[in-house]
Amino acid sequence: MNLMDVQRDPALAELRRRVRDFVAQHAIPLETRAHVHDPRALDTALAQLRPIARSLGLYLPQLPREHGGLGLGWVERSVVLEEAGRSYLGPGALNCAAPDQPNMISLLRQGSAGQRRAYLGPLAAGEIRSCFAMTEPAPGAGSDPSMLATRAERRPGGWVINGRKWFITGAVGASFAIVLATTDAGPTQFIVETSNPGFRLLRAIPAIDPYAIGGHGDIELADCFVTDEAVLGEAGEGFAYAQQRLEPARLSHCMRLLGRARRALELAQDYVNERRSFGERLADLQQVQAMVADCHMDLHASRLMTLDCAARMDAGLPVKTESAMAKVFVSEALYRVADRSAQLMGALGMSEDAPVSLILRELRPFRIYDGASELHRATLGRRFLSSRQGDIR
Structure with a gap:
């Protein structure tokens, strides 16, 4: 499916309308400032919304039908996630929010039959939540995953994991974590239940974004024993699996946050x-008109880059370069949209009496999460400069 198909497909247009109606009628009315930095309150709200989304046939757009999902391709998914993203409750209500969405895909791709039964089923049903534990405090892994310091050592019947992870989105209230640790075979992913006595959530880290599902956790793994069945996929393939997870995760962030930026602009235009x-509407001022026009151009360009990358993924093409370019451009463009929207609303745009200031705070970390813009630019630049091809397309 390409861009023209998106615009012409009546079934997709109807699905878009249904998601938008769900967000307008059910998700936005449930929004409250009481959810800010309160993962438990956020979980309660999502538990109210998920049965409604399921009854309306909007639940799990990312999973195949045999796993209870809608079986949508990436281009179709982009439409759903953008509409869901107009509310911070929308993606979670449809159970297509990070980190559970990419964790489901990892379990689908690399999980054993037993792991799918134990973790993917309950995760897809919305009975539990999860997190992905890769980032570490210095001198451990951050933007450079090769600095991975958490280590898993072989023991009879399993492994013992020791290390520290932080800024782990979704950790507060999670039932399990997918933990990346180094082993003699190389980096390896482990499924670690948070009830494991060797797993300890030290704290929820206060961060700029107000509505992260499960917050951002600081985690300690101390002599954390897991059985051989805890290995996700093959030992030594952890980095490859993480890369497979991160490319679609970045694109999904673009889709969801397009909706948030659109919402900010809609409020600013109103x-x-x-x-x-001074005797006239702000909308009649040319400077205001130029700011609104710039916002729409940023949104349009962001959507086109996202759809292009989604179409390539649907076609089974590699998107290493395209997903990195989209992540950098879209994260910065959407922040510009939210920033201008807040500026257009003056003091109200700075307050929490309107959602725009909170949307601005949600969008700022996207330039850091899933790889900082500077890192992606450096990687892309080296890739382009090392190629003799004048036009990478």
Whole structure:
């Protein structure tokens, strides 16, 4: 499916409308400032919304039908995730929010039959949550995963893991973590239940983004024993699996956060159409009109880059370069949209009386999460400069 198909497909247009109606009628009315930095309150709200989404046939757009999902391709998914993303509750209500969404895909690809039964089934049903534990405090792995310090040592019947992980999104209230640790075979992913006595959530790290499902955890693994059945996929393939996970995860962030930036601009446009100053509407000022135009151009370009990458993924093409370019451009463009929207609304845009300031805070970390813009630019630059091909397309 290409861009023209997205615009012409009546079934997809109907699905878009249904998701938008769900968000407008059920998710947005449930939004409250009480959810800010309160993962437990957020979980309660999502538990209210998920049965409604399921009854409306909107649940699990990313999973195949045999696993209870809608079986949507990436281009189709982009439409659903953008509409769901208009509310911070939308993606979680449809159970297509990070980190559970990419964790489900990892379990689907690398999980054994037993792991799928134990973890993928309950995760897809919304009965539990999960997290992905890769980032470490210095001198451990951050933007450079080769600095991985958490280690798993072989023991009879299993492994003992020792290390520290932090800024682990989803950790508060998670039932299990997919933990990346180095082994003699190389980096390896392990499924570690948070009830394991060797797994300890030290704290929830206060961060700029207000609505991260499960917050951002600081985790200690101390003589954490897991059985051989805890290895996800093959030992030594952890980095390859992480890369397979991160490329679609970045693209999904682009899709969801497009909706958040759109919402900010809609609110700003409503404001400038109503607000009068010095005898005229703000919307009649050319400077305001230029800011609105710039926002729409950023949104349009972001959507096109996202759809192009999604179409390549549907076609089974590699997207290492395209996903990195999309992640950098979209994260920065959407932040510009939210920043201009807040500026257009003046003092109201700085307050929590309107959602725009909170949307701005949600969008800022996207330039860091899943790889900082500077790292992607450096990697892309080296890749382009080492190629003799003038036009990479």
